[in-house]
Amino acid sequence: MKNAGVSFTYESQRIKYEKLHTYTPDFILDNGVILEAKGRFISSDRTKHLLIKAQHPELDIRFVFMRASNTLTKRSKTTYGDWCDKHGILWCEGSIPKDWL
Numbered sequence: 001m002k003n004a005g006v007s008f009t010y011e012s013q014r015i016k017y018e019k020l021h022t023y024t025p026d027f028i029l030d031n032g033v034i035l036e037a038k039g040r041f042i043s044s045d046r047t048k049h050l051l052i053k054a055q056h057p058e059l060d061i062r063f064v065f066m067r068a069s070n071t072l073t074k075r076s077k078t079t080y081g082d083w084c085d086k087h088g089i090l091w092c093e094g095s096i097p098k099d100w101l
Contacts, residue, residue, distance in 0.1 A: 023052055025061070033100055034061040041065070041072070041080045050087065062100065063091040 001008050027035040038045070041063075052061065068081035068091060084091040092100070 018051070021048070023048065029101060031101070032060060034059060035064055035096065035100075036061060037064045038080070039066045041070070041083070043072075046072075046083065049089070053087070053089070061089065063089060064096060065091060065093050068093040 025034040026037045029035065036049075049061065052059070063080070063084055065080050068084075069079050072078050072080070072083060078086075081091055081093070090100075
């Protein structure tokens with residue numbers, strides 16, 4: 001292109017795109033609350049749930065962790081519960097609070 005005298009830029013734009021995926025909730029309560037039961041909470045799960053939250057803010061998705069005190073990675077200090085708090089997502093550990101039902 002330089003030899004041809006063509007003006008251009010190289011990797012100067014970022015273009016967002018999203019793949020179409022589906023999400024199958026673990027449990028849906030009669031009151032509309034969606035419960036997602038998690039043992040391990042891996043990066044792809046977190047990314048998926050942030051996209052779902054952004055694209056479907058009307059859904060009330062809450063997490064039920066086996067151990068909310070687990071950290072996101074071995075080197076991280078952020079726990080599963082911390083991550084939910086940061087993103088405004090309700091969560092519990094072990095048993096489901098009665099007021100959710």
